[in-house]
Amino acid sequence: MKHKTGTDKSITSKWSRKTQLVRGGSFRSDMGEMSEALFLTSAFAVEEAEEAEGRFDGSREGFVYSRQENPTVKMFENRMALLEGADVGRATATGMAAMHAAIFCQVKSGDHVLASKALFGSNRWFMDELLPRFGVETTVVDGPNLDEWKAGIQDNTTVFFAESMANPTLDMVDIQALADLAHNVGARLVIDNVFSTPVLLNPLDFGADVVAYSTTKHVDGQGRCMGGIVLCSQAFDEEFLYPFFRHTGSAISPFNAWVHLKALETLDMRIHAMCDNAEKVAAALAERLEDVRYPSLPSYAQYDLAKKQMKRGGNMVTLSIPGGKDQAFKFMNALEIFDITNNLGDSRSIATHNWTTTHKALPEETRRELGVNTGMIRMSIGLEDGDDLVKDLMHALDQAGI
Numbered sequence: 001m002k003h004k005t006g007t008d009k010s011i012t013s014k015w016s017r018k019t020q021l022v023r024g025g026s027f028r029s030d031m032g033e034m035s036e037a038l039f040l041t042s043a044f045a046v047e048e049a050e051e052a053e054g055r056f057d058g059s060r061e062g063f064v065y066s067r068q069e070n071p072t073v074k075m076f077e078n079r080m081a082l083l084e085g086a087d088v089g090r091a092t093a094t095g096m097a098a099m100h101a102a103i104f105c106q107v108k109s110g111d112h113v114l115a116s117k118a119l120f121g122s123n124r125w126f127m128d129e130l131l132p133r134f135g136v137e138t139t140v141v142d143g144p145n146l147d148e149w150k151a152g153i154q155d156n157t158t159v160f161f162a163e164s165m166a167n168p169t170l171d172m173v174d175i176q177a178l179a180d181l182a183h184n185v186g187a188r189l190v191i192d193n194v195f196s197t198p199v200l201l202n203p204l205d206f207g208a209d210v211v212a213y214s215t216t217k218h219v220d221g222q223g224r225c226m227g228g229i230v231l232c233s234q235a236f237d238e239e240f241l242y243p244f245f246r247h248t249g250s251a252i253s254p255f256n257a258w259v260h261l262k263a264l265e266t267l268d269m270r271i272h273a274m275c276d277n278a279e280k281v282a283a284a285l286a287e288r289l290e291d292v293r294y295p296s297l298p299s300y301a302q303y304d305l306a307k308k309q310m311k312r313g314g315n316m317v318t319l320s321i322p323g324g325k326d327q328a329f330k331f332m333n334a335l336e337i338f339d340i341t342n343n344l345g346d347s348r349s350i351a352t353h354n355w356t357t358t359h360k361a362l363p364e365e366t367r368r369e370l371g372v373n374t375g376m377i378r379m380s381i382g383l384e385d386g387d388d389l390v391k392d393l394m395h396a397l398d399q400a401g402i
């Protein structure tokens with residue numbers, strides 16, 4: 001049964017992460033295809049009505065309908081679950097569909113969600129606008145400040161939510177400490193782990209209950225397909241995630257899952273090459289600018305926590321240009337290699353002015369409160385030559401008169 005080795009846990013659990021990323025979760029059809037097949041089909045036909053009945057009542061194994069499960073998607077989910085150390089993964093159409101499912105599947109009117117204030121704009125919108133509409137109370141606190149989390153707990157707190165490293169401020173939360181706090185009051189910890197990547201940090205190892213990703217970012221890694229995934233235990237999936245996921249229809253396209261599945265084969269090497277470049281870039285920028293944030297810089301606010309929690313610093317570097325928006329725009333416009341766009345985790349380096357783009361939907365005072373300033377630029381470091389990137393940045397700083 002060689003073609004089933006990718007799904008046999010007694011075999012895959014002996015593999016290191018690198019091997020799991022190349023081979024884990026795969027299965028072959030009778031055609032014996034070497035590369036995973038793309039099952040671009042909505043439904044699955046059976047020979048007899050009894051078989052359909054059995055698949056619907058769960059007494060027989062087999063695929064039914066791609067809103068629920070699809071073989072290509074399943075291989076992607078299997079591989080991500082192995083990488084994360086989770087029982088189950090459910091892949092979604094976008095990262096926001098994953099965050100939505102991870103939080104909404106488990107809350108009801110009257111509950112309270114406690115979240116860090118420094119969040120990706122859409123995550124913050126969930127807290128400030130969407131959850132309260134359905135009678136779910138929300139409070140935001142300063143992510144790195146454990147006392148604020150403690151003080152924010154209410155009798156009805158059921159979910160803690162944070163980005164392991166916040167977009168774009170790079171504020172880091174202590175996952176172990178938050179998980180302990182949450183579990184003490186019977187709540188669950190949900191982590192958006194996009195910035196840290198599953199190669200450098202696995203929140204379940206530190207006690208988190210649910211991990212969610214935008215796979216549009218580093219997992220795809222070449223800016224092609226949107227996607228997301230929620231990873232959790234079997235028990236959480238059965239009670240909360242799967243019913244919600246199946247009936248609300250956030251499933252990823254099998255095509256996108258196939259692209260992401262193939263991209264996982266190179267994820268480990270891409271992330272490490274990006275880290276090499278980001279370390280160079282951060283060090284060079286720190287010589288010219290006061291506010292440069294990167295987890296392995298000694299000036300990083302949570303340097304010790306980063307060392308404990310992350311294998312390396314990742315590919316995101318955030319800086320503040322002292323002259324605010326005008327000078328930030330001059331700097332960005334002078335870049336010759338970096339693209340100006342809002343994606344991240346791409347093989348191509350990217351510069352984003354968060355004040356006027358990703359966080360623009362939030363009121364100005366919320367942007368300030370969560371730590372975004374008008375000169376802030378978020379850089380996603382790619383796979384180009386690191387020395388070329390440093391030269392490009394230094395030249396642009398010169399051009400902007402910094």
Ligand SMILES: *Cc1c(COP(=O)(O)O)cnc(C)c1O
Pocket residue numbers: 094095096097099120123163167192194195213214215216217226227228
């Ligand atoms: C991009 C991003 C998301 C949303 O993902 P999409 O795939 O764009 O929907 C969520 N959280 C973080 C931290 C992100 O960077």
